[in-house]
Amino acid sequence: MKLSLGPLQYYWPRLTTFDFYEAMAQTAVDRVYLGEVTCSRRNELRLSDWLDIAALLRDAGKDVVLSTMVLLESGSDVSAMRKITAQTDFEVEANDMGAVQNLVNQRPFVAGPHLNIYNAPTLQWMASLGAHRWVAPLEMPRSDLALMQQARPDGLQTEVFAHGRLPLAFSARCFTARHGNLPKDDCQFRCMEHPDGLLLKTRESADFLVLNGIQTQSARMHSLIDAWNELLALGVDSVRISPQAQHTADVIALYDSVRRGALSGEQARDALLPLLPGGEDCNGYWHGQPGMQRITPAPALAA
Template identity: 65%
Template sequence: MKISLGPLLYYWPRETIFAFYEAMAATPLDVVYLGETVCSRRHELRLADWLDIARMLQDAGKQAVLSTQVLIESGSDVSVLHKIADNAEFTVEANDMGAVRCLSGQTPGRPFVAGPHLNLYNAPSLQWMAQLGASRWVMPLEMAQDALAAMLVQRPAGLETEVFAYGRMPLAYSARCFTARHRNLPKDDCGFSCLEHADGLTLRTRESEDFLVLNGTQTQSARVYNLANELAAMRALGVDLVRLSPQSQHMAQIIALFDEARGPAQQPGGADYVQRMQPFMPDQPCNGYWFGRPGLEQGQAAGNAPNS
């Protein structure tokens, strides 16, 4: 089982981003997704910079993948999409159907990654995406393990499966910028407010409980989705990769613990890696979607109580 690092969902200063990926090059990651997927106004890095980082990671033995933006809103967004799709060096993760069309229409066709926002919820849609050229698909975030198991029974030959296994879940995207709205600023004159919130802006209930996180045009869960204790079960299902989402602090420690958890000796009901990760997490853990329950719940499979 491989470990991937998903695209950076937050807006960090240029120097911080370069330093972050230099540190990631020294970790046991197998795959790293790169690029701006949330908001085209985030201009600390251009495509040429992401390509430089991709080459650095490739030299460090990682597979670098370029991710496309989830919500395309302008002609300039379309232009960037075409540049990413036309690059001849790196695999591309398609995060909307426009990207799928660009990649599947190339001659000769190039394999691509079908991202988690393409809404692939059944076997026929998976078969169709594989026919278009997908070599890997990322399970929708809210899919339960039972639904995944049913899909994998009919998975097309050669199609890898990747599961979002750690991080605040990107739940929704909007044409509005909620971070700018929080400061009573228009989206087109936002003052790049996201730079002030390295892990997003927490939204709390009236009872002062963390509920959601505002991240520009993206809304995330406040709790951190963590499936570290489920890797043995995923391996049994046939999952090929688990995806971790970048956070501003302690990312190397999280990766190290996932690397330990994927070890061949791990069995269902083994060590409680989620508990060990809590000092390095920005909020409380959750895993409800995996078990077919409300996403903010934290539970475990019946009969699989951790030993430590």
């Protein structure tokens, strides 16, 4: 099973972003997704910059995929998406149906996690349009994924979001700007002040959600590091790790340790928790429960 590094969801300074991917080139990750997927106002890096990073990672032996934005709100957003789908040097992850339309009958593509692929007919239709890999919806439980795997067309790979804050929703409004009493069109790029998003608490001071511009995320870090054997049994081809501001390389190393059998899932999770923003994880969706819950996997039966 391969390790994928998902697209950067946050807004980091230009040099920080370049330094981050130079470090990622030295990790055990097999595939890296690149590009701005959250907000078109985040313009520290242009497409030419992302292509430079893509070339660096490819030279380091990584498979590289360019991801399109999830929510297109303007003509310039559509134009940026078309430039990504028009280039032929790197594979493309389509995160909205406009991107899919631009890739149909052109070349194989990755069907991103926000395309709402929840049943077998939709999965088969997406494969007929040219998808050769799909990323399961973030809230899909393992029981539903098992059914999807049974109906999966030949040659279609499955990727599962296994680590990171879950991107739960997107809105035309910018919540980070609103928090600073700023209009969206004059946000002063406040997202850059929150490299792992802006934590939102309940009135009882419990961690609830994370605001990331127009995106709403889970407060807890979703992790399936101790479900590795379940993922293998389901025939999953790759798992996705989402970048975080600190310790991403260490997180990748722990998942790789489980992959190589150097650590058990339980041992890796114990080592993972101190590396997480907030120090807590969740896996409720995987078990068909509320996503913020943490469910302890049942122990494996002795042979």
